[in-house]
Amino acid sequence: xxxxxxxxxxxxxxxxxxxxxxxxxxxxxxxxxxxxxxxxxxxxxxxxxxxxxxxxxxxxxxxxxxxxxxxxxxxxxxxxxxxxxxxxxxxxxxxxxxxxxxxxxxxxxxxxxxxxxxxxxxxxxxxxxxxxxxxx
Numbered sequence: 001x002x003x004x005x006x007x008x009x010x011x012x013x014x015x016x017x018x019x020x021x022x023x024x025x026x027x028x029x030x031x032x033x034x035x036x037x038x039x040x041x042x043x044x045x046x047x048x049x050x051x052x053x054x055x056x057x058x059x060x061x062x063x064x065x066x067x068x069x070x071x072x073x074x075x076x077x078x079x080x081x082x083x084x085x086x087x088x089x090x091x092x093x094x095x096x097x098x099x100x101x102x103x104x105x106x107x108x109x110x111x112x113x114x115x116x117x118x119x120x121x122x123x124x125x126x127x128x129x130x131x132x133x134x135x136x
Contacts (some may be wrong), residue, residue: 003085005032005125017130022099024133026072029126030089044121048092051120057093059115064095066109067102071095071103089126096133 017133019136034049044052072094079087097103106112 003127005127007120007123007125009128012038018100018104020100020130022101024096024098024106025094025100026131026133027097027103028129028131029093029095030077030129031088031091031126032087032124033122034124035089039117039121049122049124051122052118056115056118057123057134059118063106063109063112063115066111067097067106069095069102069106 031053033053037044037049037052039045039052055117057074064070073091074091076091077088107116
């Protein structure tokens with residue numbers, strides 16, 4: 001199995017993802033942080049990638065609520081029981097969405113776009129795994 005972390009999806013990935021079947025889902029985010037935050041304008045160079053991402057993590061709660069979504073469990077990765085990877089992710093975070101339309105509305109909203117700079121500054125890469133929310 002080849003695993004490739006990324007920060008931004010390709011146009012084809014976006015098209016495929018948002019063209020899928022509707023319904024409630026959970027987004028599982030496997031997060032890998034940069035050692036130091038990298039803002040395009042050079043600000044806050046003393047922050048770690050985790051600290052920059054946490055700015056996003058705190059602010060994104062309001063964006064989730066605005067579209068009827070909610071945060072799920074989140075925490076640092078502390079070990080691996082089964083399987084092998086070259087390097088573990090730093091954190092796992094989940095979010096529950098009522099629909100793909102809700103997620104799309106959130107990520108396209110100007111308020112979300114304004115906070116996404118912290119996400120990009122902090123992330124070295126991630127995997128986003130969509131899971132059907134059978135408890136919704």
